[in-house]
Amino acid sequence: MLDFRLDEEQKMLTEAISRYANERVRKVYRDAEEDGQIPDEVVQAGWEIGVLPTAIPEDYGGFGEYSAVTGVLAMEAFAWGDLAITLKLMVPNLVAIPVMLSGTDAQKTDLLPSFCGETMPRMTAALTEPRIQFSPYKLATTAVSDGDGYVLNGTKTVVPLANEAELILVYANEDGQTQGFLVPANAE
Template structure:
C-alpha cells in the first residue's frame, strides 16, 4: 500500500500549516475569549482565496480538485491552530461537495463559484432538528409544493456557520405519508430568502469563534429549481454526505489532539521537579508514547477512508471508524496533555483548557460516537 503524499498533497498540507501558524494561531485564544466576527470572517476569506473552500471541487467551478486526502490533511493543520476555523472550513467544503455531487449544472454554476471564491463566506448544512438529531429521518420541517415553488416551514438547530452562510442545504419532508425516511427532499436555500431567519449564536463550551445557530423557516418560498436531486430522495443524500463529513471532523479532532500533545511535550521538557526534567519520568514518557501512537493510528484510519472516497470506492464504514477512533482518542490526548501540565493546564494562560473544550464536541457532531458504533456494527454483522 502506497502511503506517500503526492507533491500536490504535500504542497496543500504545507500551505495549510503555514497559514495556520501565521494567521490562525496568533489570534485563536483571542477569538475564544471574545468572538470577533470581522477577524474570523477575514481569515475565512483568506482561506477561500487560497483555495481551501473548494478542495475537492472541479476547477470549472472554482475549486482546486485536490481530492479528499488533501482535504483531510488541510483540516488537520488548520485545527492544530484554530478548531473553530477548521470546522467552518470542513462544513463549507461538505456543502460544496453536496452541490457538486447532486446538483444540476445550473445549480453548480450558480453556487459553487460563490462558495469557492469566498463570495459566500460559508455554507450551512441544515439537517438536525430539536426532535431529529441522531435520527434525522424523524425531522418535522416540511416543504409543500406550490406552483413553481416549495414553501418551507420548520426549524433546524446546531447549524455551523448559520449566521455567516450564504447558502444552506436544507432537508425537509415533502411526503408525510411515505415510510419513515422515504418522503424527504433536499433543497438549496439562499440566506436572504424571505421567511428564513437566523437566531443569535449559541453560547458554546468550545469552538466559540465559529457561530452555531438555529435556522427557522416560516413560509419560506424556495424555487422548485432549487430542489437538489429528486423529490423524496433526499435522505440518501444526507446519509452519503455525512460519511464524507466524518472524515473532516476526524481530521479536525486529530489536529487538536496533536496540538495538545505537542504543547505538553515541550512543557514537560522545560519544567523540572525533583531535580530533573519532567520528561525524564517514565510515567509521562509512556503517556506521551501511548497518545502519539493513537494519533498516528487515527491518521492512518483517516487516510484510508479519504483514499477510498477519492477513488470512488465504498468508504462509509471506514469513515465511521476513523471518526470514532480519532475523536475518542483526541479527547483522551487533550485530557492527558492537560494532566501533564498539572495545575497550569487548568489556567487559561495555557492553551490546554481550550484544546480540551474544543475537542469535546468532535465525538458528538457529524454523528455521535454511539451512532458510529452502530454503523460499524451493522456493517460487520451484515
C-alpha cells in the same frame, strides 16, 4: 495494498495550511475565543489557501481534484491552529460538496463558481433537528410542493454560521425521502 503516503500536492497543501495555522491562527485564537469573533483577515487568509476550489470541477472554476483524504488532511492541518476557525473555513463545504455531487446542472452553474472566488461565500446547511434519536433519514422538517416552489415546515438546530449566511441548504422530508432545498437566508 493501499499506499498511505501523501502525494506531492497533498504535501504542499498541508505544509501551506500548517504554516497558516502556526503563523496566523495560533496568534489570535485565544483572543478570538474571548471576543467571540474571528478576525476577518485571518478567515480571508485561510480561504485564500484554496482548499475547497481544489475539489470543484474545472468546468466551474476549480481544479477538479476532489478527494476525501485530501479534505481530511486539510482539516487536520487547519485544526492544529484552532478548531473554531477551522469550522468557519469549512462551513461552505456543507453546501459546495452536496451541490457538486447531487445538484442540478443549473445549481452547479449558479453556485459552484462562487466557491472558487476570492472571498468565502456566506452559505451553510441546516440538517440537525432538536430531538432525541435524530436521524437524517427520518426528518421531522417537511417539504410540500406548492406551485413553483416548496413550503418547508420544521425546526433545525446547530446550523453553523446561520447568522452570517445568505443561502442555506435545508434538508427536509419530502414523501419519506430526505431532500435538500437551497433557501435564501431571508426567506419567510
